[in-house]
Amino acid sequence: MFTGIVETTQKITHIEEKDQTLVVYVSKPDSFNDLHVGDSIALNGVCLTVENFENDLVFTLGVETLKIMNWTKDNLLGRVVNLERSLRFGDRIHGHLVSGHADGTLPLIRRQPAGDCLILEFNLPNEFRMYFWKKGSITLNGVSLTLNDIDIDSFSVCLIPETLRKTNLEHVKIGERVSFECDYFMKGFLNARKYEGADVGF
Numbered sequence: 001m002f003t004g005i006v007e008t009t010q011k012i013t014h015i016e017e018k019d020q021t022l023v024v025y026v027s028k029p030d031s032f033n034d035l036h037v038g039d040s041i042a043l044n045g046v047c048l049t050v051e052n053f054e055n056d057l058v059f060t061l062g063v064e065t066l067k068i069m070n071w072t073k074d075n076l077l078g079r080v081v082n083l084e085r086s087l088r089f090g091d092r093i094h095g096h097l098v099s100g101h102a103d104g105t106l107p108l109i110r111r112q113p114a115g116d117c118l119i120l121e122f123n124l125p126n127e128f129r130m131y132f133w134k135k136g137s138i139t140l141n142g143v144s145l146t147l148n149d150i151d152i153d154s155f156s157v158c159l160i161p162e163t164l165r166k167t168n169l170e171h172v173k174i175g176e177r178v179s180f181e182c183d184y185f186m187k188g189f190l191n192a193r194k195y196e197g198a199d200v201g202f
Contacts, residue, residue, distance in 0.1 A: 002042045004095035004137075004144025006082040006167045007031065013056060015073045020063050022073060025056040026081065032057070040086040040100065044168075045142030045179040047086075047100025057083075068104055069179060080168050082142040095144025096137040099184050103128060105177040106140075109154060118164060119148070120172065121156040122180075131182035139181040143167050 007029070014025040026043065032053070039050045041057065046065060052058035061071060087093070103125075110121035122140075124132060132138070132155055136147045145157040164170040172178055 001087045002047070002084050002098040002100055002142070003087055003093050004045075004098045004139050004142065005084065006143055007084050009080050009082055009166070009168050010057075012076055012079050012081060015077050017073055018060075020066075022061045022066065022071070022076070023051075024059045024061060024076065026059070026083070028053055028055065028057050029083065032083075032085065035085075042082075042084040042086075042098070042100045042142045044081045045098070045100065045139050045181055046102050068102060070105060070177070080171070082167050084142055096139075097184050098139050098142070098144065098181060100142075100181075102139075102179040102181045104180060106180050107175055107177050108172050109174065110156075111174065114158065116161045118159045118170060119156055120159065120169065121154050122178070124150065124153050124155050125180075126153075128182055131187055137183045139179075141167065141169060141172075141178045143169060 008031065010027040010029055012024055012026050016023040035050055035053045037050055037052065040047050041050055043059065046069060048059040048061070050057060051060060065071070106122045106125060108120055108122055112119040132147060132150055134147060134150055138145050138147050138157065140157065143163060147155055148158050149156045159169055
């Protein structure tokens with residue numbers, strides 16, 4: 001589990017193509033000095049397992065991850081990614097609980113400066129519409145954000161200066177896709193209610 005509070009951004013330096021997988025090398029942050037093989041780290045909101053950290057952080061991207069995220073060697077190599085180590089229970093939760101099991105990707109359709117902030121608008125995925133509500137939580141590229149406005153086929157979030165400084169969202173271009181994960185607890189609640197046959201109002 002994670003909190004959606006990105007610790008740092010780092011660059012993907014090298015990728016090895018193997019049979020149906022990609023082995024990804026990411027520059028290791030100096031602050032990540034408590035790692036063990038097998039630890040979980042969220043890379044752009046996707047929970048990955050640390051396989052080596054002697055020099056770079058090394059992860060293997062499996063078939064399901066590559067399919068859901070539409071990641072390839074060409075669109076990953078050189079990319080600057082958000083990183084967050086897994087949550088330690090007992091710590092404060094400053095964002096919201098994030099599983100790291102991304103639901104997919106969304107394209108950015110609009111950027112609008114708002115003083116020192118930046119408003120980003122994305123396409124709203126119809127099959128996940130029930131999990132989007134005004135002032136609810138959403139995770140984009142691993143960043144915990146509040147849903148500002150929701151339209152028929154789009155939604156927007158507002159990035160404050162700290163988020164712009166600490167994450168890669170400021171550099172997302174129109175048409176570029178980001179990972180998204182809907183609110184973990186709301187998904188569980190609504191799916192349980194549907195299973196029970198209750199009218200969830202959607």
